[in-house]
Amino acid sequence: MPLPMSRSALRRVKRLVVKVGTGTLTDRAGRFDRDNCARLASELAEVARGRKVVLVSSGAVALGAERLGLARSRGKPWDIPTKQACAAAGQPHLMAAWGEALGRHGLVTAQVLLTADDLASRKRFLNARRTFERLLDAGAVPVVNENDTVAVDEIKVGDNDTLAALVAGCVEADAVAMLTDVDGLYDRNPAEPGARLLRDVPRVTAEIERSAGGAGSERSVGGMITKVKAARRLGAQGVVTALLSGRRARALPALLAGEPVGTVFAPGAHRLSSRQGWLAAAARGKGVILVDAGARRALVEQGRSLLPSGVRGVQGQFGVGDPVDVAVDPARPFARGLAGYGADEVRRIAGLKTGEIERALGYKYLDEIVHRNDLVVLETGRE
Ligand SMILES: Nc1ncnc2c1ncn2[C@@H]1O[C@H](COP(=O)(O)OP(=O)(O)O)[C@@H](O)[C@H]1O
């Protein structure tokens, strides 16, 4: 039987993000699992031959808790300062562990700590991209984690599955492999009897999301649902995602050889440009441009630019070049783009024909309020 397209595509991957979860780096008692880290490092070194690899590694909080001698009493989650203190204590040891383990295979590691805020700013996103690029050119393995000690709710990504998806967009990876403590995605929580491993997921449906709703391990943050949501986002950007065991020997090399391990989420046919990928995943709209149903159809179904005639109003304040959301219902934006006009200008030209822009403003930059090349339809926009 021929391999599904997405599995055979894995053989051709040149840029790979590998995300390693807490459960893969700690044993049942929550202690750092040096042996598994060493085994994974040897497999990472193997797959890094002929490929650029970025590692997104969790484990700082667990490692820090171990070093600080903090045990979590069952059912009682740590407060945020405790978690942040654990991350601060654990992160250098996590880096040291990867540095030593990958160093044994001749690989140099480099620490990259990010928050959502860093990636939402176009300037900082591009800076991060240049740093990644330089590191990869030098043959190093960037090891990424969230900058937990400074990341309060408003600026944090929140879990490393989502962070891995953002990093994949930043480095323009072709694939993301998430290593976890189960063999892949099951049709229900694998702790339940009769759970079946799903090998290939052509599309992340609502049913798939429901099946991944159960909580992860006590020490993990995201659980299965953040992995599935990250896979859905990556698919919409044209990137393939695989979910596999971080404990089973040789699962990662086997995956990249196209063998039937783990779960593979098929990517959508359309690969977003790097700027569109940033708009879709990392950027946050500074305001909302409200449009009518006709404009929505033109943008979503016909791939057109946004013209003033379909605009009904504006929420918030933004300048030329800022990211803005586009919506019929402001609670559910369906597209995001870079504004061709500032918010006050859009208010004045809303509903006009392009030929009337100059009369209304006294000048005209462009016909479009958001040009097609600077616009991306969000996943929710396609429903
Ligand atoms: N449908 C499902 N398929 C697989 N695992 C699931 C599912 N629903 C819930 N889970 C749980 O998700 C866990 C993996 O997520 P998580 O603990 O966050 O791992 P990691 O630390 O690798 O990020 C599994 O150990 C399992 O208990």
Ligand SMILES: N[C@@H](CCC(=O)OP(=O)(O)O)C(=O)O
């Ligand atoms: N940044 C945190 C991990 C966050 C996280 O998403 O953990 P996990 O669900 O185990 O991948 C840490 O290093 O402990």
